[in-house]
C-alpha cells in the first residue's frame with residue numbers, strides 16, 4: 001500500500017494536513033472561549049468561588065479526587081457532591097462540608113485517608129461555594145448518575 | 149561513536165533510568181496505599197505519592213528525550229554538538245531542580261510549598277501533572293530553551309535531514325505548549341480547556357514527532373535500510389499524527405463545559421489517532437524484514453519493534469476504547485482512564501527511551517557492536533518482565549474500571565464510590581503483583597549493564 005505513496009506526497013500531507021487541522025483548531029478555540037462564560041455561568045462566579053478554586057489548587061485536592069471527570073481516581077468525583085451530599089440545598093451542603101472537613105482523617109482502620117488541611121470555617125465555605133458553582137456547569141449531561 | 153560530543157548523552161540516560169526506578173517505586177507504594185489506607189499515612193498522603201510518581205515520569209521522559217537528541221544530532225548533522233558545555237551545564241541545572249522539587253513535595257506540606265515558592269504571584273500549582281512550583285516551571289522553560297538552541301545551532305551549521313527537522317519541530321512544539329502551564333484562569337472550565345493544550349498536545353502531537361524521529365534514527369542504524377525509504381515512512385506517520393492528534397484534543401472536551409460540537413469533532417478526529425501508531429508497527433516490522441545488515445545489537449531492534457507494538461496497544465487500542473463520546477460518557481475519569489494512561493505512557497515514551505538507550509549506551513561505553521550475548525539475553529528477559537508486568541497491570545485496571553462503571557454508572561442499584569472500590573480489593577492486589585513484576589524487570593534491566601564483557 002505504501003509503495004504508491006512517494007516521500008513528497010507524504011511530506012505534503014504532513015504540512016498541508018497539519019496546517020489545515022491547526023487552523024480549524026484555532027478557530028474552534030476562539031469560539032469555545034466565547035461560549036464558556038455562558039455554559040459555566042461565569043456571572044455567578046463570586047469572589048468566594050474564585051477563592052475556593054485557589055484553595056482547591058493550594059491543597060492539591062485534585063491529587064486524590066476527580067472534578068468534572070479529571071484528576072485522580074483514589075477518591076470520589078466532586079462535581080456533583082453538592083447534589084449527592086447536600087441534596088441541592090446550599091445551607092445543608094455548607095453545614096455538611098464544615099463537619100466533613102473537620103472530621104478528617106476518619107478513624108476507620110485501613111480505609112483510604114483524606115488528610116486534615118486545617119482550613120478556617122470561612123475557607124471551607126469558599127470551597128463549598130466553588131463546588132456549588134462547579135455543579136452547575138453545563139457539561140453535556142455529565143456525570144451520568146448521582147454517584148459520579 | 150563518531151563524534152566525541154555525543155558523550156554528553158550518557159549522564160542524561162543514566163539519570164533518566166534512576167528517575168524511572170523512583171517513579172516505579174512510588175507507583176508500588178501507591179498501589180499499597182490504594183488497599184491499605186493507613187500505609188504511610190499521614191507521613192505521605194496519596195496526593196503526594198501521586199505527584200512524585202507522575203512528575204518523575206514527565207521529567208524522566210524529558211531527560212530521555214534530551215539524551216536521545218544529544219546522541220543522534222551530531223551523527224545526523226555530521227558535526228560536533230554546538231556547545232557540549234551548555235548541554236552538561238543544563239544537565240546539572242535540570243537534575244538539581246528536579247531533585248529539589250521532589251524533596252519539596254516529600255518534606256514540605258503542599259500548601260506551604262505554594263506559599264514559599266511565590267505561587268501567589270502567579271498561581272500555577274495544584275493542577276494534575278503541572279504541580280511543579282513556579283521556580284521549577286521557569287527552570288524547565290530555561291533548560292528546554294537552551295536545549296533547543298543547542299540542537300538547532302548544531303543542525304543549522306551541519307547537515308539537515310528529515311529526522312532532525314521532525315525532531316526539532318517536535319521540540320519547539322513541546323516548548324510552546326508548555327507555556328500554557330503558566331495560564332491559569334479563574335474559571336475552572338477555561339482552566340481545564342487550556343490545561344489540555346499542554347497535556348494532550350504533548351503526548352498526542354509533539355511528543356509523537358519526537359518519538360517518530362528517534363524510532364526512525366534507530367531503525368536506520370540497526371537495519372541499514374536506506375534513508376529515502378525511512379523518510380517516507382516518517383513523514384507518513386507524522387502526517388497522520390497531525391491530521392488526527394490536533395483536533396483529537398476534542399476527546400477531552402466532551403464533558404467539561406465546552407460546546408457540543410466537540411462531541412462530534414473530538415470523536416471523529418481522535419478515532420483516527422490509532423492510525424499513526426499502527427503505521428509505526430508496520431514501519432518497524434517492514435524495516436526489520438528488509439534489513440540490509442546484520443547488526444550485532446539485536447536487542448535494540450527488539451526494543452524498537454516492542455515500542456511500536458506496545459504504543460499501539462496502549463495509545464491506539466486502549467485509547468480508542470474510550471474515545472467515542474457516547475462511550476466516554478460512562479468511562480470518563482474511571483480506572484479505565486488510568487489503565488490507558490499506564491500502557492500508553494509506558495509503551496510509547498518509556499519504551500522509546502529504552503530503545504535509544506539500548507542502541508546508544510553500548511556505543512557510549514566503547515562496545516561498538518552492542519553488548520555481549522549474555523548481557524543481551526539478560527536484557528531480553530527484562531524486556532519481557534516489564535512488558536508482561538505493564539500489560540497485566542493495565543488489564544487489572546481495565547477490569548477495575550469496568551466494575552466501577554457498572555457499580556456507579558449503570559442500572560438503578562447504584563453503589564457509592566468508596567463501597568465499590570472496597571469491593572474490588574482483589575483486583576487492586578493483582579495490579580500490585582504485576583507492578584512488582586515491572587519493578588523486578590527494571591532491576592534485571594539494570595543488572596544487564598553490569599554483565600562482564602567476554603574478552
Ligand code: HEM
Pocket residue numbers: 071072073074171172174175176177178179182198201202205485486489490493494495498579580582583584586587
Ligand atoms: C509498576 C508499577 C506501577 C504502579 C503500581 C502504578 C500505580 C499508579 C497509581 C496507583 C496511580 C494513581 C491512580 C489514581 O489516581 O487513582 C498511578 C497514576 C499514574 N501512573 Fe502509575 N504505576 C506504576 C507504573 C507506572 C509507569 C511505568 C508509568 C509510565 C510509564 C506510570 C504512569 C502513570 C500515569 C501517567 C498516571 C496518571 C494516570 C491518569 O491520570 O490517568 N505508572 N500509577
Ligand code: HEM
Pocket residue numbers: 069070071276351352399400418419421422459462463464466467468470471472476479480481482485488489490492493496497
Ligand atoms: C502515547 C500517547 C498517549 C498517552 C501518553 C496518553 C495518556 C493519557 C493520560 C495520562 C490520560 C489521562 C489524563 C487525565 O489524568 O485526565 C489520557 C486520557 C485520555 N486519552 Fe490518552 N494518551 C495517549 C494517546 C491516546 C490516543 C491515541 C487516544 C485515542 C485514540 C487517547 C484517548 C484518550 C481519552 C479519550 C482520554 C480521556 C479519558 C477520560 O475521559 O477519562 N489517548 N490519555
Ligand SMILES: [Fe+2]
Pocket residue numbers: 348352396397399400
Ligand atoms: Fe488525549
